[in-house]
Amino acid sequence: MISVESLTKHYGPFTAVDHVSFTAATGRVTGFLGPNGAGKSTSMRVMVGLTRASSGRVTIGGRDYRELVNPGLEVGVLLDASAQHAGRTGREILTIAQQTMGLPKAQVAETLARVGLTDDEAGRRVRDYSLGMRQRLGIATALIGDPEVLILDEPANGLDPAGIRWMRDLLRGFANDGGTVLLSSHLLHEIEVIADDIVVIGQGRIVAQGSKTELLAAAGTLVRTSDPAQTDRLARALHEASVVTTPIDGGLRVDAEPELVGETAHRAGVVLRELRPADGAGLEEMFLELTADTAREGAAA
Numbered sequence: 001m002i003s004v005e006s007l008t009k010h011y012g013p014f015t016a017v018d019h020v021s022f023t024a025a026t027g028r029v030t031g032f033l034g035p036n037g038a039g040k041s042t043s044m045r046v047m048v049g050l051t052r053a054s055s056g057r058v059t060i061g062g063r064d065y066r067e068l069v070n071p072g073l074e075v076g077v078l079l080d081a082s083a084q085h086a087g088r089t090g091r092e093i094l095t096i097a098q099q100t101m102g103l104p105k106a107q108v109a110e111t112l113a114r115v116g117l118t119d120d121e122a123g124r125r126v127r128d129y130s131l132g133m134r135q136r137l138g139i140a141t142a143l144i145g146d147p148e149v150l151i152l153d154e155p156a157n158g159l160d161p162a163g164i165r166w167m168r169d170l171l172r173g174f175a176n177d178g179g180t181v182l183l184s185s186h187l188l189h190e191i192e193v194i195a196d197d198i199v200v201i202g203q204g205r206i207v208a209q210g211s212k213t214e215l216l217a218a219a220g221t222l223v224r225t226s227d228p229a230q231t232d233r234l235a236r237a238l239h240e241a242s243v244v245t246t247p248i249d250g251g252l253r254v255d256a257e258p259e260l261v262g263e264t265a266h267r268a269g270v271v272l273r274e275l276r277p278a279d280g281a282g283l284e285e286m287f288l289e290l291t292a293d294t295a296r297e298g299a300a301a
């Protein structure tokens with residue numbers, strides 16, 4: 001389990017991470033989702049002892065990362081897949097990790113097979129790798145020590161749809177075997193596909209967290225009518241019933257169950273063209289709002 005308690009990181013007057021608290025539970029894949037510059041990498045760097053927190057703390061299995069004697073055996077880390085030595089081959093990079101962690105030599109071939117890098121690919125220099133191959137090699141380095149926890153910053157970056165499915169299956173298997181996975185992404189879809197739990201960060205602060213099912217279920221109902229006047233009439237009727245609505249193209253997103261929306265429309269004499277659970281539209285809206293907000297980048301400059 002990873003436990004993040006009121007983690008804060010200042011860079012001079014700028015607050016990159018602001019009292020962030022969450023846990024990544026054992027046996028689950030937790031997605032750390034946020035737009036560019038939200039504070040994901042900074043939080044992860046603090047977790048693995050590369051950056052010092054201004055305040056707050058992170059424990060992994062109850063301990064500070066810096067206390068771990070041979071950390072690769074307990075926590076697999078992938079922070080920047082492009083930071084690997086470009087002149088070395090994939091096999092050489094993995095062999096260095098194997099030797100540093102004091103692992104049997106056979107682990108190198110086993111791990112290469114586990115991440116789907118062929119013998120031929122493992123013998124090529126990293127400078128000739130595609131981004132997806134670099135990600136696989138980075139994940140191999142994280143996995144080779146057979147850790148119980150994985151911390152992966154944007155691991156799906158550069159993977160094609162088949163690669164994302166492969167990663168989902170790999171991480172699912174890892175979590176099903178009792179492991180803890182924390183992975184970050186700036187893409188909602190990636191996190192939706194891969195994660196069980198989602199923590200959303202924007203401008204250094206947590207803006208939502210919960211299981212994927214909870215967050216998607218909380219998204220309400222999408223409703224469309226035949227014309228704008230009908231939509232207005234429905235919105236007024238819903239507001240009178242103290243239900244919150246948000247305009248969308250050709251209709252409304254409503255913070256209520258479809259049954260209530262249908263009954264209200266019927267009573268107001270509004271003809272519906274579409275009525276369905278929003279299936280994550282609320283999360284997407286919230287995420288788009290976060291993504292559109294560039295004030296932070298301005299403040300950081």
Ligand SMILES: Nc1ncnc2c1ncn2[C@@H]1O[C@H](COP(=O)(O)OP(=O)(O)OP(=O)(O)O)[C@@H](O)[C@H]1O
Pocket residue numbers: 011014016034035036037038039040041042043185186296297300
């Ligand atoms: N060493 C540093 N000095 C000053 N500001 C920094 C430093 N590192 C990060 N920041 C700022 O902190 C904020 C958070 O950056 P961070 O890299 O953690 O975001 P992120 O969520 O990982 O974004 P991305 O998806 O783009 O990787 C950004 O505004 C960034 O400019």
